[in-house]
Structures are given as structure tokens and as C-alpha cells.
Amino acid sequence: MQRAAALVRRGCGPRTPSSWGRSQSSAAAEASAVLKVRPERSRRERILTLESMNPQVKAVEYAVRGPIVLKAGEIELELQRGIKKPFTEVIRANIGDAQAMGQQPITFLRQVMALCTYPNLLDSPSFPEDAKKRARRILQACGGNSLGSYSASQGVNCIREDVAAYITRRDGGVPADPDNIYLTTGASDGISTILKILVSGGGKSRTGQVQSRKCIEDVIHFAWEEKLFLLADEVYQDNVYSPDCRFHSFKKVLYEMGPEYSSNVELASFHSTSKGYMGECGYRGGYMEVINLHPEIKGQLVKLLSVRLCPPVSGQAAMDIVVNPPVAGEESFEQFSREKESVLGNLAKKAKLTEDLFNQVPGIHCNPLQGAMYAFPRIFIPAKAVEAAQAHQMAPDMFYCMKLLEETGICVVPGSGFGQREGTYHFRMTILPPVEKLKTVLQKVKDFHINFLEKYA
Amino acid sequence: MQRAAALVRRGCGPRTPSSWGRSQSSAAAEASAVLKVRPERSRRERILTLESMNPQVKAVEYAVRGPIVLKAGEIELELQRGIKKPFTEVIRANIGDAQAMGQQPITFLRQVMALCTYPNLLDSPSFPEDAKKRARRILQACGGNSLGSYSASQGVNCIREDVAAYITRRDGGVPADPDNIYLTTGASDGISTILKILVSGGGKSRTGQVQSRKCIEDVIHFAWEEKLFLLADEVYQDNVYSPDCRFHSFKKVLYEMGPEYSSNVELASFHSTSKGYMGECGYRGGYMEVINLHPEIKGQLVKLLSVRLCPPVSGQAAMDIVVNPPVAGEESFEQFSREKESVLGNLAKKAKLTEDLFNQVPGIHCNPLQGAMYAFPRIFIPAKAVEAAQAHQMAPDMFYCMKLLEETGICVVPGSGFGQREGTYHFRMTILPPVEKLKTVLQKVKDFHINFLEKYA
Numbered sequence: 054m055q056r057a058a059a060l061v062r063r064g065c066g067p068r069t070p071s072s073w074g075r076s077q078s079s080a081a082a083e084a085s086a087v088l089k090v091r092p093e094r095s096r097r098e099r100i101l102t103l104e105s106m107n108p109q110v111k112a113v114e115y116a117v118r119g120p121i122v123l124k125a126g127e128i129e130l131e132l133q134r135g136i137k138k139p140f141t142e143v144i145r146a147n148i149g150d151a152q153a154m155g156q157q158p159i160t161f162l163r164q165v166m167a168l169c170t171y172p173n174l175l176d177s178p179s180f181p182e183d184a185k186k187r188a189r190r191i192l193q194a195c196g197g198n199s200l201g202s203y204s205a206s207q208g209v210n211c212i213r214e215d216v217a218a219y220i221t222r223r224d225g226g227v228p229a230d231p232d233n234i235y236l237t238t239g240a241s242d243g244i245s246t247i248l249k250i251l252v253s254g255g256g257k258s259r260t261g262q263v264q265s266r267k268c269i270e271d272v273i274h275f276a277w278e279e280k281l282f283l284l285a286d287e288v289y290q291d292n293v294y295s296p297d298c299r300f301h302s303f304k305k306v307l308y309e310m311g312p313e314y315s316s317n318v319e320l321a322s323f324h325s326t327s328k329g330y331m332g333e334c335g336y337r338g339g340y341m342e343v344i345n346l347h348p349e350i351k352g353q354l355v356k357l358l359s360v361r362l363c364p365p366v367s368g369q370a371a372m373d374i375v376v377n378p379p380v381a382g383e384e385s386f387e388q389f390s391r392e393k394e395s396v397l398g399n400l401a402k403k404a405k406l407t408e409d410l411f412n413q414v415p416g417i418h419c420n421p422l423q424g425a426m427y428a429f430p431r432i433f434i435p436a437k438a439v440e441a442a443q444a445h446q447m448a449p450d451m452f453y454c455m456k457l458l459e460e461t462g463i464c465v466v467p468g469s470g471f472g473q474r475e476g477t478y479h480f481r482m483t484i485l486p487p488v489e490k491l492k493t494v495l496q497k498v499k500d501f502h503i504n505f506l507e508k509y510a
Numbered sequence: 511m512q513r514a515a516a517l518v519r520r521g522c523g524p525r526t527p528s529s530w531g532r533s534q535s536s537a538a539a540e541a542s543a544v545l546k547v548r549p550e551r552s553r554r555e556r557i558l559t560l561e562s563m564n565p566q567v568k569a570v571e572y573a574v575r576g577p578i579v580l581k582a583g584e585i586e587l588e589l590q591r592g593i594k595k596p597f598t599e600v601i602r603a604n605i606g607d608a609q610a611m612g613q614q615p616i617t618f619l620r621q622v623m624a625l626c627t628y629p630n631l632l633d634s635p636s637f638p639e640d641a642k643k644r645a646r647r648i649l650q651a652c653g654g655n656s657l658g659s660y661s662a663s664q665g666v667n668c669i670r671e672d673v674a675a676y677i678t679r680r681d682g683g684v685p686a687d688p689d690n691i692y693l694t695t696g697a698s699d700g701i702s703t704i705l706k707i708l709v710s711g712g713g714k715s716r717t718g719q720v721q722s723r724k725c726i727e728d729v730i731h732f733a734w735e736e737k738l739f740l741l742a743d744e745v746y747q748d749n750v751y752s753p754d755c756r757f758h759s760f761k762k763v764l765y766e767m768g769p770e771y772s773s774n775v776e777l778a779s780f781h782s783t784s785k786g787y788m789g790e791c792g793y794r795g796g797y798m799e800v801i802n803l804h805p806e807i808k809g810q811l812v813k814l815l816s817v818r819l820c821p822p823v824s825g826q827a828a829m830d831i832v833v834n835p836p837v838a839g840e841e842s843f844e845q846f847s848r849e850k851e852s853v854l855g856n857l858a859k860k861a862k863l864t865e866d867l868f869n870q871v872p873g874i875h876c877n878p879l880q881g882a883m884y885a886f887p888r889i890f891i892p893a894k895a896v897e898a899a900q901a902h903q904m905a906p907d908m909f910y911c912m913k914l915l916e917e918t919g920i921c922v923v924p925g926s927g928f929g930q931r932e933g934t935y936h937f938r939m940t941i942l943p944p945v946e947k948l949k950t951v952l953q954k955v956k957d958f959h960i961n962f963l964e965k966y967a
Contacts, residue, residue: 097774099776099802099803099804099807100737100738100739100776101707101708101739101776101803101804101807102804102806102807103804103806103807103810106707106708106807106810107706107707107708110706110707110810110814111810119813122816126662148660148819150653150659150660151658152653152654152656152658152659153653153654153656153659153660154654155654156654158656158658163627163628164628166627166628167624167627167628167631170620170623170624170627171620171621171623171624174624174631177636179634195792196607196609196610197609197610197611197612197613199609199610199615199792200792200793201608201609201615201788201789201790201791201792201793202607202609202610202791202792203605203607203610203784203791203792204792205583238695238794238818238822239818239819241817241818241819242818245817245818249564249567250558250563250564250567251558251563251564280557281557282557282558317554319556319557319558327660331658332658333658334658334659334660334819335652335656335657335658335659335660335661335820335822335823335824336657336658336822336823336824337695337819337820337821337822337823345556346556346558347556347558347559347560349559349560350556350558350559350560350563353560353563353567353568356567357567359579360698360702361695361696361698361699361702362605362696362698362791362794363792363794364794365695365792365793365794365822365824365825366792366793366794367792367793367822367824367825368822368824
């Protein structure tokens with residue numbers, strides 16, 4: 054069944070409607086009949102329905118903002134309307150949204166952004182010189198010296214150069230070419246763009262642990278052997294806080310494995326302003342670096358990106374500060390370092406707190422949290438609860454998370470959204486709430502879990 | 511042929527590669543053979559090629575950023591390298607990018623954005639109180655009172671309420687429901703989202719003229735009769751400057767046509783921060799309003815939007831100021847009104863200038879420009895030039911625009927990108943350059959055209 058879409062722009066001029074594409078559906082023809090029977094409602098069957106819509110969109114599932122999050126929104130509205138619950142607020146521990154949980158923005162980043170936004174402030178003595186210098190450099194690279202102009206579809210040139218310089222530093226000298234850098238609307242936009250070009254669906258992921266160098270080598274070797282295109286979501290590269298671990302980029306490991314790998318494995322790596330110690334999710338800034346991409350495919354990539362014109366230029370400017378922060382000797386370096394250490398130090402403290410408390414609870418096992426901002430504890434779900442879930446046509450971990458939300462107001466994501474091993478159950482929870490609040494949250498999860506085990510024993 | 515994509519997130523844990531999807535292509539198998547023959551290059555045939563990529567992406571065409579714009583970029587690089595041309599700069603008259611052409615941002619909008627970006631400025635005496643009030647209201651509606659938090663996928667609540675109030679005012683009281691408002695990443699994002707749900711491709715558009723109320727009625731009646739889903743790109747609603755015309759929204763006309771239409775015709779209308787007198791393209795702010803959408807489809811829409819988390823929150827804040835500017839009695843009203851009148855007055859002057867000059871040139875005909883920011887002149891292309899174009903495997907208007915770019919540095923868009931009537935030729939040019947520069951541009955187009963006619967006579 055086809056439907057025609059009429060795209061009408063202001064000033065379509067004297068075009069005659071009869072020259073447009075059109076079609077009739079049998080459902081719509083039936084709808085006319087319905088109209089005659091019930092003229093008082095004056096409403097026909099709609100053209101766009103679950104049956105007539107794009108089935109591929111209908112099939113989309115996204116656990117992090119799925120049914121649990123919709124339910125959380127409903128509960129918040131009920132609380133606002135004064136409906137009594139066993140809790141007073143919903144705690145959104147489903148998504149890594151640092152500033153929504155009270156993390157303060159990094160001052161330097163916001164100073165540069167404010168200067169770029171309202172350049173009159175460049176004359177203000179209350180902004181440091183290094184922030185002004187950064188802002189001037191970014192504005193000079195923007196059309197009309199303004200964040201309000203479109204950028205090139207691939208992103209502002211000088212920002213792509215800064216990203217390439219950052220990657221080169223990060224990887225100990227492995228060169229990065231600005232021509233291989235694409236600025237994106239957050240990392241999710243880059244990933245979906247590459248998947249569009251690849252057609253096939255993406256694999257699955259797990260969170261909270263840092264991959265060892267050996268594990269990355271295995272993945273690269275496997276991709277080389279099986280001729281796979283490799284997508285590396287490396288948005289947590291600044292969030293490693295366990296003293297025993299460090300971040301290894303896929304690109305660096307690829308180069309260290311020698312030319313057979315570094316000249317052949319096609320890789321796209323993603324980073325964003327949303328995670329890291331910056332936590333600037335709302336600006337939707339990001340970049341991707343592509344390695345060994347065929348030049349013709351790079352042309353196709355730019356064409357595809359150009360349809361959406363450009364990523365938000367304010368997000369591009371934020372990305373520039375993430376990859377190009379103050380350095381020793383600059384006026385803002387001390388404050389910047391203090392703020393960065395504070396964010397990462399707090400995350401490390403909360404990671405330990407979470408791991409310790411979860412592992413005291415019978416039926417919960419939590420691996421050490423080494424990086425990122427999530428715990429992914431494995432939970433035991435009793436057989437009777439599995440049956441109850443099936444009676445509600447829910448996956449057992451979805452059932453568990455829905456009950457947790459309804460009874461405590463805590464919103465987490467069922468592990469089935471992340472490809473957990475068959476027969477095991479997990480949930481994903483952020484560790485972003487402030488320490489005292491996180492303690493309360495963990496205590497509530499503990500009480501809920503013990504009660505859940507008793508109820509379905 | 512299939513390719514498997516491995517999505518590897520930081521901390522994918524001890525997952526074994528053997529559990530992933532995989533496939534082998536015959537092309538890749540051949541590539542291994544090539545490798546044995548030429549070990550010195552150590553490069554296999556790539557996995558992702560024009561042949562193996564998503565054919566739907568390959569088929570994408572977007573005239574506004576197509577081959578002409580790529581060529582313009584090449585010429586700019588050549589100019590930077592000191593290569594002599596008959597001109598010293600490329601003038602990008604292909605896209606409505608007001609601030610890149612020197613238009614100054616509206617002060618009030620940037621003040622509110624700077625305050626939202628760096629809330630320390632809320633204590634500064636150099637910002638007006640009404641801008642501070644707007645900024646506080648927006649921040650209070652953001653998670654953690656920060657532009658750096660994700661918003662709901664549909665957009666920040668209070669901004670959607672402001673948009674609904676704006677539409678209600680604009681349409682003389684026809685009600686708008688905030689629940690039907692979706693904030694988007696510019697208008698293009700909203701349009702592509704709706705098209706994704708509809709599957710079928712969009713129609714075509716022409717620009718520079720304002721639709722009469724009668725024309726809109728005809729379109730709505732046609733959509734009702736043929737059961738079409740109506741998309742109304744209304745991003746130029748603030749850009750009507752001809753004294754003989756005014757903007758009619760599709761929604762208002764729909765309601766005035768009575769319940770048979772207003773209860774049945776499914777409509778999505780789009781607006782953005784990019785056009786209007788604001789011209790804030792880089793912030794990628796926008797909204798869409800949907801009318802008569804099935805509740806189940808609204809659920810699907812939010813699900814689809816949620817995969818990308820949320821539109822840039824800075825763009826959402828900019829959208830709020832576009833729909834909720836200073837009003838009489840507020841501190842910023844006078845300056846705001848002066849700036850707005852200046853932008854629209856300048857556009858009106860340049861529209862007249864463009865129309866008058868083009869119509870003096872033999873072989874160019876230009877309709878009156880009543881709104882938006884473009885001229886869409888019809889051009890005569892001689893038979894010998896059509897032959898020359900065919901020899902270059904180009905559409906005749908593409909050939910014309912490519913020559914115009916190469917000889918004058920002026921970058922415009924061939925009319926074939928906008929669905930011009932068969933056998934006619936046009937190009938689209940913005941009227942955004944400052945008046946003196948626009949005069950030079952128009953003179954150059956005139957000289958080029960006369961020369962082109964002589965050359966191919």
C-alpha cells in the first residue's frame with residue numbers, strides 16, 4: 054500500500070495539484086464508507102496508521118528510552134497531580150545525563166560558549182583571556198563570524214583540525230587526518246549515519262567495564278579475519294577512574310598491530326560532548342573518525358550528511374573545548390583541573406559505593422566499575438517471578454524493572470536492551486546522583502530486591 | 511551481499527566475538543587472493559564500497575548542497591592556494607544562510623542564549639531584566655537547570671507550550687495543543703522524520719512567492735479528496751515583505767474550511783530558527799506541529815525521536831525566543847523591533863532590486879519576490895548550450911550554473927533540484943548579500959548571461 058506525501062513549501066507558486074504523485078488505498082476507500090454511516094463524528098479513518106506506516110520504524114526498539122521511561126513519565130505526571138505513591142519523586146537512573154543529576158558544567162567550556170554566543174562579552178573584563186582566545190578562533194572559522202551560520206556538512210574546519218590534533222596526542226603520535234573527521238550531532242547521530250550506509254543492523258554492547266588491550270586486539274583480529282566493518286563507540290574515553298585500568302583507543306591498538314591491520318581494517322570511532330567529565334548532553338556535540346574508508350564512500354558520507362545541512366554549530370564549539378581544554382600555563386588551567394578532578398573523583402567514589410552495596414545483597418552480583426557512569430548488576434529472578442512476567446507478556450527483567458519503578462520511583466533499564474547472555478538478567482543504572490542521594494537509591498534497590506525475592510519465593 | 515557491523519562500546523566486557531553475526535562476501539574472498547599477489551601494498555579490497563553500500567543512500571540527491579556546492583568548495587581552496595581566477599571570492603548564493611552573508615544576530619535572542627549558557631551572567635548588570643526572566647524560565651524547565659542536560663525526546667515542555675501559544679496567536683485563536691508540538695533539529699530533521707514514518711518520497715517545491723489563501727484551500731481540498739498526508743514547510747512565515755501579501759498558515763485555513771476538513775486532514779507543519787528575521791541556522795532549532803495524527807502514530811513518532819535522544823537544547827532555547835520575542839512594554843522591545851524591521855526592510859529592498867535587474871536582461875524572467883529570501887528566475891538556454899550540456903552529461907541548467915560558478919565565483923542552485931516544469935530552466939539564488947554586494951552579484955550574472963547567449967547563439 055502506498056501513500057503520497059505532499060511537501061508544500063511557502064510559495065509553491067502556481068503548481069497544479071494534478072501533477073503530483075497520488076494513490077488510493079482500499080483502507081481509505083472503506084473509510085469513506087464509514088463516514089457516511091457516522092456523519093456526526095465527521096472523522097474518517099486516518100491515512101497514517103500502525104498498519105499503513107513504515108514497518109521498519111514500527112520495529113525500532115530502544116531500551117534506554119523504551120516502555121520503562123514512558124512509564125516513568127506517566128508516574129511523574131501522577132505525582133504532579135497529587136496521586137499518592139510510596140515515593141515522592143522519580144529518579145531517572147536510566148540514562149547518563151550528568152548535569153540533570155546535579156553535576157556542574159565545566160566553567161571554561163561555558164565561558165567559551167557564552168563568548169561565542171554573545172561576542173559583546175569579548176570586551177568584558179570578567180572573562181579570562183584564554184577563553185576569549187578560544188572563542189575568537191572558533192568565531193573566525195564560522196561563516197559571518199557567527200554560531201548562527203551553517204557550517205560545512207562535515208563540520209567547521211578548525212574544529213576538525215583540533216579533533217585530529219587531540220586524537221594524535223591521545224594515541225601517542227599515531228596520525229589523524231582532519232579529512233577523516235566528521236562532526237556529528239552527538240555520537241548517536243554518527244553511529245546511525247554509518248549504519249545507514251552499511252544497511253545491516255548494529256550489534257549489542259555492555260557497560261561499566263574497561264576493555265583490556267588484549268580484548269581490543271582480539272576484536273580487531275576477529276574483524277580483520279571475518280571482514281567486518283568496525284564501529285567503536287569510545288564516548289567514555291575520559292571516564293576511566295579505576296587506578297588499574299587505562300583507556301586504549303581502537304585506532305592506536307590497530308596501528309600497533311602492524312600494517313596488515315592498520316591498512317585494511319575499516320574503522321569508525323565515535324566521541325561526544327555528552328559523557329566524559331564534561332557531561333554536556335544537551336548541546337548534542339560529537340565527532341567520528343573514519344579509518345581506511347574508501348574515498349568514494351567518503352563522498353557518499355558527505356552527501357548523506359549534507360541533507361541535514363550541518364550539526365549544531367554550538368555543539369561543534371563545545372566539542373572543540375572537550376578536545377582542546379586549557380593547558381598548563383594558561384589562565385584557566387588551575388580551575389579547569391580542579392573541576393575535572395572533582396567530577397572524576399566523585400565518580401570513582403560512587404562506583405566503589407555501588408559495587409560494595411550491591412554485592413552485599415543476596416541475588417545481586419556486580420562486577421567492579423572501572424569507568425563510564427553505569428553499574429550493570431546481574432540479578433537473580435525467581436521462577437515464580439519469571440512466570441508472572443510471562444503472564445504479563447513481559448521479559449522477566451522488564452517485569453523486574455517495571456516493579457522497581459512502580460514501587461520506588463527508580464527508573465533503570467532492563468538488561469535485555471543490551472544483549473545480556475541468554476538465561477541471565479541484569480539492569481543498567483547510572484551512578485550519577487549525588488553521593489547522599491545515591492546511598493538512598495541503593496538502599497531502596499536493596500530493600501526492593503529482598504522483598505521481591507520473598508514475594509516470588 | 512551482507513556485511514556485519516560490530517558495535518563495540520567502551521567496556522564491552524568478556525563477550526566472545528564468536529557470538530556475533532558474521533558473513534563472508536565473494537568480493538572480499540577475491541580480495542584475499544589479490545593480497546597474495548601484491549603483498550607490498552598490504553591493502554585488501556575494502557569491505558564498504560559503492561557496490562556494497564546501501565543503494566538507497568547512493569540514490570540520495572540534494573541539489574542545495576550538490577555538485578555545484580562541492581565545486582564551489584574546490585574553487586575556494588584553489589583561490590586560497592593563489593590560483594588566478596577571473597574573481598577573488600566565491601559568493602555562496604545557494605543557501606539561505608543569513609548570518610554568513612553578514613546579517614547581525616538579533617540581540618535579545620543572543621542575550622537570552624548567553625544567559626542560559628553561562629548563568630553567572632544572570633548577576634551581570636549589563637543584561638536587561640526581560641532577557642534574564644526568559645533565561646530563568648527556560649533553565650527552570652531543563653534538567654539540573656542546565657542546557658547541558660538531555661531534554662525529553664519531544665522537547666522541553668515549557669518551550670512546547672510557548673510554541674503552542676504562538677501558533678494560537680498566529681492563527682487568530684485556532685487552538686494548538688502542546689502535545690502535538692515536537693521540537694526538532696531544524697526543520698529538515700522534522701520533515702525527514704515524518705517521511706521516515708510515511709516511507710514514500712516527498713514532492714517538490716518552488717520558492718520566493720507567497721501562496722494565496724485560495725491556493726492553500728485548493729491544496730487542502732485536494733489532500734482531503736485524494737487522502738494525502740499533508741506536509742507544510744512554513745519556515746518563511748515571518749519573511750513576507752510584499753505589502754500586497756500576508757502569511758496564511760495551512761492550519762488556520764484548514765480550520766476555516768470547517769470540521770469535514772479540520773477533523774480529517776492529517777497535517778504536519780514545520781518551522782525553524784534558521785529563516786525568519788532571526789536567521790539562526792547554526793543552532794539547528796525547529797518545531798513541527800501535527801494535526802489529526804493517530805495516537806498510536808504519535809507513540810511511534812516519540813519512539814523514533816527518542817533513538818536520537820533529543821534535539822539540541824540550545825536550539826530549543828533559540829526556538830523559544832523566535833516564538834516568544836519581547837512584547838511592547840518590555841525593556842528590550844524597542845531594540846528588538848528596530849532590528850526586526852531593519853532585517854525585513856532590507857530584504858524587501860533587495861527583493862525589488864533583484865526583480866528589477868533580472869527583468870532588464872534578455873532571456874531572464876523573474877516573478878515578483880514577495881517573501882522568503884530567494885529569487886527563482888527563469889532563464890533561456892540556447893539549443894547549442896543544451897547540446898554542449900548533453901556532451902558533458904549534465905542537465906542544461908546544471909551546465910549553466912557550473913559555468914556561472916567557474917566564470918564569476920557565484921554559487922547558485924540549478925532549478926532541476928526543485929522540480930521545475932519540463933522544458934523550462936531556472937536557478938535559485940539568495941538575496942541575502944548586503945545591498946552593495948548584491949548589486950555587484952546581479953551585474954555579474956547579467957554580464958555572464960549576455961555573454962552565454964552570444965557564445966551559444
